[in-house]
Amino acid sequence: MAKKKNISVAVRPTAADHGFNIMVTTFMVLLLIILIVPIWSTIALSFRPANYIGSYLEGMFLAPWKWSTAAYRSLLGNQGFLNSFGNSLKILVMGVATALFLTVPMAYALSVKGVPGKKWITIFVMIPYVFDVGVVPTYLLISKLGLVNHLPSVFMPVALSTYNMIIMRQFFEGIPNDLRESAFIDGCNDVQIMFKIILPLSKAIILTIALYYGVSFWNDYMRSLLYLQKSALKPLPLLLRDILIGTSMNDNLEASAFGSAPIEAIKAASVFISAIPMMIAYPFIQKYFTKGTLAGSVKG
């Protein structure tokens, strides 16, 4: 039987290929515009001066030398804003550390073959994922635990996310078991295997899950509203809502807490500032992100 020749041929793109590429490029450019417009709109609005005359659309193309930084100066000079920013940072750092401390060991333990009761533990973890007990019972639990008016009340109830734990477990299951067995032979126990073998190979998933947790803690509103009753503990999302709602309600008052800066600019600036930490974090984690989000999607 004649053997087929393995020939590598450079294929010249057809007109259809060109057309397809143009369509894809056009679609991606449109998508980019759709994503950029609201961001740019917020930025441009945050720099809009008090005496601006023109439509909203025209305002997006206002020359930078006509911008005003009054809104940012007002916000950054406001003690309440700085305090809330600090509270949000504390929640973010403590929350992510606690969440990883709980999620990583559990995901690893459930990824190891032969762990006794593994099935039942998994079911136990799945129950709160499927059934939400509601606001009042959760509030009662948090209250009885003495967590009301403490920052951990924002992240402790969700510090172990079933969804994130399962993604991480799937990733760990994808790591060849031979590595674990070799470490055993070399004298490692389970804890040493997790720290010395598994975690160094799992930077992508750990950073991705940390990002998931970080975004959810940074943006959390409802738990903060319910459990942080002290004004001094108010995190940024609560203050942000106060600014967005309150400034509209209070523009009939004789004085503004933000001086003479335009209300619309204050709102936009507060939205933009609150998004900055996540905007900074994303590029650093981006290189791990794709790999991490694909974890567990393909087995074998």
Place this chain on the structure above:
Amino acid sequence: MKKTIIVLLVALLAGSFAFAQGAGEAAASTGPMTITMLYSATQTEAGSLPDDWAGYAVLRDKLGIDLQLDMLPSNPNDQDLAIRTRAAADELPDFFTCSREVWADLAKNGQVLDVTDYYDDMPNRCAVMFDQAARNFVTYEGRIYGFATPSAIAGNEGLLVRKDWLDNLGLAAPTTLDELFDVLYAFTYNDPDGNGKNDTYGYGAFVEETVSYEIYPGRRFEPLMGAFGVEGTWDMGADSFGLQIHKDAYYDWMVFFKKCIDAGVIDPNWQSYKKDDFRAAWKQGKFGCFREQNSAYASENNYSPFDANFPNGGFIVVDAPIGPNGDQSVGPLCQGMRVYAISSDVSAEKAAKIVEMFDWMSYGEGYMLCGYGEEGKNYILDADGLPQSDASLGDLGYNQAGGQRYIQLRNCAFNYSNAQEIALRYPGYITKVSQKYMSAGDVLLEMQKKTWTATPGQNSMPAPESTDVTTFYQQGIAEFLNGKRALTPENWKAFVEQFDKIGGLAWEQQGYDFASANGLLQ
């Protein structure tokens, strides 16, 4: 890897410290009595009352009260959620502010204290705030379960017209509906600002509605609706009670409204504008006639963008136009109320202390501390003994940005009707660009003199039980205005009949029962 473990341990340690921080209950002591209070701040976004607020020390030293304050969020729905959750967990603060709806549920559940007999212990507050209407507002089954205090100044809005535009076009201020239409038409098509562009409209508005009180198209159109006697949601007359939409004159109003829309004299963005857009639009000279609140128009902070944009511009407050049958009204007038309640869990001794504190907030030293802050820091006294804010106080003056935190308890103090209080809240000033004298207080007094329809208690009337009724109402009217449905007497009659069938009549009956039971019929 050791580093990772250390970082994790340090983070957890930090977390455990966080548990220790915050607001644990103060240890019981024989000192001042601790009172927890959840209040609606003057400006939530300004931040909490500072720890160095002098009122804390006065309360502790003179009244024996250790006041522990927490602010409610700014959004009314969030406020309700916060109170309801705590009520469900049986963890209500000792003293709190809440909406009337939440209060009604708490009163039914026995979670707020019967304070009927405590009113006599507040002679100062009773003298300026608690009339019969206020007591009715928080009465349940014949007993009083809270304190209803004024939440805003009544009659603080008016119809504004660009005076410079009238002058440029050689027009007089309109007094009748026909004259107003002519003015709006000229503002739209005769280049009132003289910039050579067709870029202005006559009337500006946005949809600002409260279903049970000022239903769609809402408050901003009421000076026009008033010309037909159909302003507000209800006619509260004892002999004529009913939903305004059931009046024949409502169809006449719709015809006029449609005529204005078809003529293009109303800024077409009125259906999509939010409050901020609306206010930015008049400050940018988009339209020359609108209903606005006194301070949102004339306070220094709010007027300054308009002043910068139009140094030669200006407004006059005009009375609402007189309609074909002689009707005239800026809108329905009734006093907004804020409810304070005491948790039923507090002891009689603590309840007495709360009442004493509440009275203290309404007069003398307490009133000044809550309403204007600390003397020498947030205000100085003038020769007449009245508080003033001047340059020597810098940013901490009570009417400056930094001073707003010191007057967060203002809602507990102000009665919103006293002439002196109004004058102090709205001091006159010279505008930065045009160098003219402005006073939101003067504007307020002028607005209050205009023709309003007094309907006490209309703002407590019930909304329909089903939101379908409201949606049908709003959509139907919008369809007539947008031309999707021809505005003819037959079509209008069919629409109203259908509205009645899906719940309009039941809502009217519900409203009648409520108004009768609460003495609101006039």
